[in-house]
Amino acid sequence: MSPLVRVENLRKQFGGLTAVHDLDFSVAEGEIVALLGPNGSGKTTVINMISGAFAPTAGRIMFGETNISGLPAHRIAHHGVARTFQLVRVLPSLTVRQNIVAAVAFRREPVWGQEAEAEAERLLSDVGLTGRGPEMAQDLTYIDQKRMELARALAAQPRLLLLDEWLSGLNPTELRVGIELIVSLRDRGMTVLLVEHIMEAVRALCTRAVVMNVGRKIADGPTAGVLADKHVVSAYLGEGHA
Ligand SMILES: Nc1ncnc2c1ncn2[C@@H]1O[C@H](COP(=O)(O)OP(=O)(O)O)[C@@H](O)[C@H]1O
Ligand SMILES: [Mg+2]
Structure with a gap:
């Protein structure tokens, strides 16, 4: 199947810091893919580039047949990309x-x-x-x-929904509700890229997982295999996460 979104050699530098390093991955239409990694590994920066909050330093983001790299956020939104924020943003x-x-x-x-x-x-x-x-x-x-x-x-x-730790902070009952809500979106054909720390949710929702560590991709494949990968486990353990 041809991917809905394809990230190629994507890089983001903030001054001397390379937050995202030559990253490649893709998400097919109708898929729910997890974007994982310890804190500071570059996940939100990837979401920010796909949604147009930041322009990439190098590389390309293809959305269908359209190169959306570096377009302003409102143009990317009009192409069919929507996101939620790590900290809830509403008009209170x-x-x-x-x-x-x-x-x-x-x-x-x-x-x-x-x-x-x-x-x-x-x-x-x-x-x-x-x-x-x-x-x-x-x-x-x-x-x-x-x-x-x-x-x-x-x-x-949107055709692509970017969820940045949307499930975090929920209690166990709410978490179940949140997971079911994402399942209902999938059942309606939505494509989702999900940044998430709650592995229960990742296992329940994501067919595939992409893992980053210090800006680089260290794993990409079916969820169960990726979560059992020793490089992935040690990246999380290295940060103090059990
Ligand atoms: N706007 C910014 N300016 C400077 N550095 C940033 C900015 N956004 C993120 N970073 C840095 O980039 C790295 C990756 O951050 P981030 O993408 O937020 O990681 P994650 O979402 O995986 O926790 C971190 O070292 C962070 O401090
Ligand atoms: Mg983040």
Whole structure:
């Protein structure tokens, strides 16, 4: 199958620090792939380059047949890439519905007014927030803020969803809900690149895993094999993670 996203020789330097070093990997349409690695290994920097927050120092990012490397974030979003942030970003002083309506307005073909409100209700239902539109965003529990953030990402009608530790901070019950939500997206054909520290979630969701360490790729393959790889295990142990 031809990949939906293909990263080639991707590199990012911050001054003298090479955060991402000649990285290659791809994600096929409909796949959920984990991007793993100890803290500081460059995962968020990769997400930032794919989504257009940072331009790569070198290399290429192909999205379908389009070279999106270095395009501004809004253009990449219009090509069909959406993301969530490692720290939840919402508009706290707006209602839940207004948060989604605002995101719908940034689509390539924005919708407004009643149509946008109806679309917001549909998106809220998709993430398990049916009828919660009138509540203030800042009053939501953590899992519900996560759901709303996901609805904001889905509002862009992405083909590729980038989730940066979206499941972190959830309690065990919420984690199960979060995993099921991602499963429901997969069942609707969404392609997902998932940065995640919770191995239970990685095993449950990801057919394939790409592992980075200090900016470089150290493993890429079916999840179970990658997680058992001794280089991967020692990279995590080296950082103090058991
Ligand atoms: N905007 C930035 N400016 C300078 N250094 C950065 C910036 N973003 C990330 N880094 C550095 O790049 C490395 C990789 O960071 P990051 O991609 O956030 O890792 P991860 O998400 O895997 O924990 C770290 O050493 C980090 O300090
Ligand atoms: Mg990170």
